Amino acid sequence: MTANAKGMFVDTTLCTGCKACQVACKQWNELPMEDEAAVRGHTAFIGNSYDNTGHLSATNWRHVKFIEQINADRSDARWLMMSDSCKHCEQAGCLEVCPTGALYRTQFGSVDIHQDVCIGCRYCVGACPFGVIDFNQRTGRVNKCILCQDRLEAGEGTACAKACPTASLTFGKVDDLTAIASARVKELHAQGKTDAYVYGWDLGNTGVITQGPNKGTAVKDLEPVGGLNVFYLLLDKPEVYGLPSAPQLPQRNFVPSAGVALISAAVLGVTGLAAFRRRRVAETTAAGGAP
Amino acid sequence: MIASTYLLSPQWEWLIMLALFAAGIASGTYAIMGLMHVAGDEGDRKVLDRMGLVPMPFMLLTPILLTLDLGQPGRFLNLLFTNAGAAERPGPFMFNPNSPMSWGSWAMIVFAPFTLVAFLASLQRVRGAAIPLLTPLSRALQGNVIWLVVGELLALTVSAYSGVLINVTNQGVWSDTYLMGGLFIAFSELSGIAVAAIVAGRAGNARTAAAIRTTLFGAAIVSAVLLALWLGNLAALGSLSAIATSLLVGPVFWIGAVGAALLVPIVTTGPVGLRVWQRTDQLVIIGALVLLGVLAFRYATFFAAIAFIQR
Numbered sequence: 001m002t003a004n005a006k007g008m009f010v011d012t013t014l015c016t017g018c019k020a021c022q023v024a025c026k027q028w029n030e031l032p033m034e035d036e037a038a039v040r041g042h043t044a045f046i047g048n049s050y051d052n053t054g055h056l057s058a059t060n061w062r063h064v065k066f067i068e069q070i071n072a073d074r075s076d077a078r079w080l081m082m083s084d085s086c087k088h089c090e091q092a093g094c095l096e097v098c099p100t101g102a103l104y105r106t107q108f109g110s111v112d113i114h115q116d117v118c119i120g121c122r123y124c125v126g127a128c129p130f131g132v133i134d135f136n137q138r139t140g141r142v143n144k145c146i147l148c149q150d151r152l153e154a155g156e157g158t159a160c161a162k163a164c165p166t167a168s169l170t171f172g173k174v175d176d177l178t179a180i181a182s183a184r185v186k187e188l189h190a191q192g193k194t195d196a197y198v199y200g201w202d203l204g205n206t207g208v209i210t211q212g213p214n215k216g217t218a219v220k221d222l223e224p225v226g227g228l229n230v231f232y233l234l235l236d237k238p239e240v241y242g243l244p245s246a247p248q249l250p251q252r253n254f255v256p257s258a259g260v261a262l263i264s265a266a267v268l269g270v271t272g273l274a275a276f277r278r279r280r281v282a283e284t285t286a287a288g289g290a291p
Numbered sequence: 292m293i294a295s296t297y298l299l300s301p302q303w304e305w306l307i308m309l310a311l312f313a314a315g316i317a318s319g320t321y322a323i324m325g326l327m328h329v330a331g332d333e334g335d336r337k338v339l340d341r342m343g344l345v346p347m348p349f350m351l352l353t354p355i356l357l358t359l360d361l362g363q364p365g366r367f368l369n370l371l372f373t374n375a376g377a378a379e380r381p382g383p384f385m386f387n388p389n390s391p392m393s394w395g396s397w398a399m400i401v402f403a404p405f406t407l408v409a410f411l412a413s414l415q416r417v418r419g420a421a422i423p424l425l426t427p428l429s430r431a432l433q434g435n436v437i438w439l440v441v442g443e444l445l446a447l448t449v450s451a452y453s454g455v456l457i458n459v460t461n462q463g464v465w466s467d468t469y470l471m472g473g474l475f476i477a478f479s480e481l482s483g484i485a486v487a488a489i490v491a492g493r494a495g496n497a498r499t500a501a502a503i504r505t506t507l508f509g510a511a512i513v514s515a516v517l518l519a520l521w522l523g524n525l526a527a528l529g530s531l532s533a534i535a536t537s538l539l540v541g542p543v544f545w546i547g548a549v550g551a552a553l554l555v556p557i558v559t560t561g562p563v564g565l566r567v568w569q570r571t572d573q574l575v576i577i578g579a580l581v582l583l584g585v586l587a588f589r590y591a592t593f594f595a596a597i598a599f600i601q602r
Binding site (some may be wrong): 015036043055092094096097098099100101102105114116117119120121122123125126128129130131132133134140247248250251253256257258259260261262263264265267268269271272273274275277279280 | 298370452477
């Protein structure tokens with residue numbers, strides 16, 4: 001973990017889906033509305049849920065997910081809600097692949113973007129295992145949550161956490177937040193909510209899902225990509241929340257892929273050399289000489 | 292509703308695909324020229340000289356297409372020089388060893404002069420056109436072993452880097468395997484041999500054409516093996532449908548990448564007893580079909596990631 005890293009703990013059990021965080025994020029960061037043509041064409045919003053925007057984007061740096069679990073005979077139902085954003089990974093795929101130095105690690109351990117350095121190559125978009133960072137068609141550059149870098153530099157917390165009326169979002173030092181998360185999981189387990197576990201840091205919690213289609217499935221804390229500075233308390237499998245169960249750094253493929261390329265080049269080279277040698281041998285043989 | 296998928300597409304489409312196709316022709320042709328330098332003889336000189344005219348224009352086209360995609364030409368410089376805004380980065384040159392795009396940008400920049408030298412040397416041999424100082428220098432460099440070896444390594448890097456680059460993502464199909472670098476190098480070499488086939492066919496050089504036929508057959512077999520491994524890999528991971536059966540990609544992949552780029556050369560340049568299209572001038576058609584097939588391969592691999600998300 002980055003020393004003195006700042007981040008957020010997202011306790012999904014406290015989220016009411018009010019979207020105050022989403023609005024605060026839009027307001028503080030002066031994010032524009034969705035593409036106007038898409039709004040008029042009714043394609044900007046998903047329209048089949050209270051979850052209007054459906055996913056994070058270049059103009060939605062925070063997104064409140066509404067996950068509706070209704071069983072087949074509609075006798076049982078629950079809503080899971082989760083305020084999602086960039087996780088500010090300890091090993092950030094976006095930062096690793098950036099070829100211009102536009103993405104960088106701040107003094108707070110978060111991942112920010114130098115907008116004037118970004119060239120809009122979109123490599124980071126393909127590299128992010130969470131589908132967070134997105135290309136902004138208007139500016140030709142990428143955008144994502146920057147953990148309110150300007151507010152942090154002024155000694156403030158994030159705008160979303162400030163606006164959250166239920167303390168579902170807590171801003172602070174990651175060390176402190178993990179302690180809060182661990183205590184909260186234990187508290188929930190003591191209440192019989194054994195579903196609770198942490199997605200972002202392995203604090204040693206295990207449990208069993210008690211409700212919904214995955215009832216009975218064992219769960220345990222997950223610490224993907226070296227840990228997440230914005231991490232979550234979840235009540236169901238990560239996939240239910242649109243989170244990957246085993247996100248990975250894209251660099252895992254770099255050396256093996258380059259190795260396969262080298263071997264392929266060598267095989268192709270030998271094949272080509274053999275083709276020309278075969279011609280020489282055939283000509284020498286035809287001329288009556290030794291091959 | 293359930294929460295949406297966690298992947299976003301980088302939206303790399305036509306311009307990027309065409310840029311990498313052009314880079315593949317340039318690097319593949321240069322690599323095959325190196326092979327012919329080493330393994331060929333004076334009888335291949337006529338074809339080799341004409342091939343020297345090919346890499347430079349395609350290498351020129353590549354950054355034009357890439358900067359068109361970026362929208363603002365000046366931004367391209369941030370790939371090479373550290374922008375004042377990126378104060379965390381040391382030194383005046385921008386290079387991120389963890390980013391295949393950084394490797395590729397530098398490889399292309401350094402490789403470009405090698406294609407220019409080949410072009411100028413060939414221009415004098417083929418057309419008799421000479422530029423004072425530059426042409427003699429180019430001819431001297433073209434005969435230098437170190438120059439040839441370095442140029443060959445750069446050509447192979449340019450051939451491979453885009454495959455490694457899409458391997459080093461978290462996109463479906465692209466990151467599901469380690470084979471993309473190998474596949475891209477194989478299809479770049481196929482496009483280089485296709486250029487050689489077209490040039491030899493047009494020049495009517497039967498002796499060189501025979502060796503190129505055998506080279507093309509060998510490269511098609513190696514590419515087919517790599518492609519089969521790749522498809523098997525995708526099938527094992529459950530992402531084969533994004534390339535094999537999607538309407539966006541499937542038809543182009545099977546007809547173009549498999550049919551034109553692999554089956555055409557295997558059938559037309561295979562062992563003499565099985566071979567159809569024996570005449571030297573028919574190599575022009577074979578080469579053109581292979582080039583179209585390589586273009587189809589580029590399309591299929593690029594759009595497969597989008598097809599994967601759309602599943």
